[in-house]
Amino acid sequence: MADAVEPAGPPDVGQGVGHWVLHVDLDQFLAAVEVLRRPELAGLPVVVGGDGDPTKRGVVSTASYEARAHGVGSGMPLRIAARKCPEAVFLPVDRPAYDAASAEVMATLRALEWDGHPVVVEVLGWDEAFVAAAARPADATTGAATRGASYIGRGRPWAGADDAHGLTPVVEAGQGSLPPVIPEGKGALGGSRPGPGSPTDPRVFAALIRERVLEATQLHCSVGIGDNKLRAKIATEFGKPRGSFVLTAQNWSEVIGERPTRALWGVGSKTARKLAALGIETVDQLARSDVRVLAAELGPTMGPWYHRLGRGAGDSVVSGEPYVPRAHGRETTFQTDLEDWVEVAAEVRALTERVKADIDAEGRSAARVGLKLRYRPFSTVTRSLTLPEPTTDLATLQTAAVSLLERVEQDRAVRLLGVRLEMVPPPGGY
Numbered sequence: 001m002a003d004a005v006e007p008a009g010p011p012d013v014g015q016g017v018g019h020w021v022l023h024v025d026l027d028q029f030l031a032a033v034e035v036l037r038r039p040e041l042a043g044l045p046v047v048v049g050g051d052g053d054p055t056k057r058g059v060v061s062t063a064s065y066e067a068r069a070h071g072v073g074s075g076m077p078l079r080i081a082a083r084k085c086p087e088a089v090f091l092p093v094d095r096p097a098y099d100a101a102s103a104e105v106m107a108t109l110r111a112l113e114w115d116g117h118p119v120v121v122e123v124l125g126w127d128e129a130f131v132a133a134a135a136r137p138a139d140a141t142t143g144a145a146t147r148g149a150s151y152i153g154r155g156r157p158w159a160g161a162d163d164a165h166g167l168t169p170v171v172e173a174g175q176g177s178l179p180p181v182i183p184e185g186k187g188a189l190g191g192s193r194p195g196p197g198s199p200t201d202p203r204v205f206a207a208l209i210r211e212r213v214l215e216a217t218q219l220h221c222s223v224g225i226g227d228n229k230l231r232a233k234i235a236t237e238f239g240k241p242r243g244s245f246v247l248t249a250q251n252w253s254e255v256i257g258e259r260p261t262r263a264l265w266g267v268g269s270k271t272a273r274k275l276a277a278l279g280i281e282t283v284d285q286l287a288r289s290d291v292r293v294l295a296a297e298l299g300p301t302m303g304p305w306y307h308r309l310g311r312g313a314g315d316s317v318v319s320g321e322p323y324v325p326r327a328h329g330r331e332t333t334f335q336t337d338l339e340d341w342v343e344v345a346a347e348v349r350a351l352t353e354r355v356k357a358d359i360d361a362e363g364r365s366a367a368r369v370g371l372k373l374r375y376r377p378f379s380t381v382t383r384s385l386t387l388p389e390p391t392t393d394l395a396t397l398q399t400a401a402v403s404l405l406e407r408v409e410q411d412r413a414v415r416l417l418g419v420r421l422e423m424v425p426p427p428g429g430y
């Protein structure tokens with residue numbers, strides 16, 4: 001079954017609510033929050049990043065759609081953004097404001113009900129979360145699900161495995177080869193007959209999500225609808241802005257088969273290059289590739305994993321458990337490059353002290369130490385080591401972090417340093 005051709009055609013939305021994972025992503029989140037408190041910026045190119053001064057160093061955190069139209073994108077140095085769009089309004093990053101807006105969005109999502117089911121919300125970041133239906137309160141006593149976890153993917157033979165759903169394709173308008181934007185639709189919750197337009201229709205619920213988030217926060221979001229997390233996450237990009245999109249086993253190949261492998265969540269430029277060296281450029285080519293070759297070239301674990309990714313397979317378990325960080329890190333971009341490596345070592349020690357305070361706040365020890373170093377003009381290297389034993393001792397952590405400097409070339413000026421401490425798992429694991 002693993003390599004069977006998926007049934008083609010538009011996605012069948014006549015499934016029960018337990019079939020679906022939704023991915024909610026705020027549109028141009030940071031810029032949108034800024035525009036809310038400065039309405040005069042609406043419609044203007046807005047760039048949020050660093051301390052808001054494009055003559056200084058720093059990178060773009062979020063650009064408004066108006067700025068994106070000029071080629072400004074996240075991660076771009078502010079100075080380049082200013083060159084591409086000189087008329088843009090540059091604003092400093094204001095974390096407390098985004099934390100507050102994010103908390104409001106997540107609270108709104110958690111308060112939703114889908115056809116009588118409470119929902120589970122798995123926060124992925126400031127501006128994105130997976131949402132799925134949990135068992136109805138009445139069902140919980142039957143042991144169908146535990147509180148705080150979606151029943152999607154639980155107790156099903158195909159959970160996290162290949163998509164052997166055996167869906168019956170239902171032909172229906174609105175989901176062609178072009179990414180459709182589903183119009184606003186209001187669905188009265190309460191009924192439960194599956195079918196297009198009914199309360200179980202994920203597009204109806206997606207519209208409700210966008211409506212409620214907008215009401216509560218004045219922020220617009222897009223909603224990806226998938227039969228697993230991977231497809232939901234990718235679907236969001238097709239729904240943007242202010243829309244939703246359905247991506248399932250049925251339309252996977254049709255929608256993204258021709259796209260480069262980089263379109264997949266989990267494939268970065270490094271992996272894309274490795275795949276290209278094997279003659280695999282597109283998602284379809286990855287899906288049809290020989291899993292043995294992938295295993296031989298990319299490793300016995302990662303090879304098959306990428307193969308499944310190409311077919312859009314992935315897990316569907318949405319967990320409402322609070323997020324437990326695996327690591328803490330801090331980094332600094334210097335306004336003037338550091339040329340003196342004694343000074344570089346001193347900065348590494350100072351950063352380590354700040355990160356140690358972060359892990360102390362969680363009461364956990366560090367097990368691994370990582371160093372990030374960016375040379376002038378912009379090339380970045382990372383190094384890391386596992387400590388002989390987990391520790392919270394500052395001097396030991398500083399010595400370990402500084403020792404990583406011996407593993408980089410000390411022949412160029414440094415514009416950025418970062419230190420990361422990976423912690424031991426909490427009792428009971430992640």
Ligand SMILES: [Mg+2]
Binds near residue numbers: 025026028029128
């Ligand atoms: Mg977003």
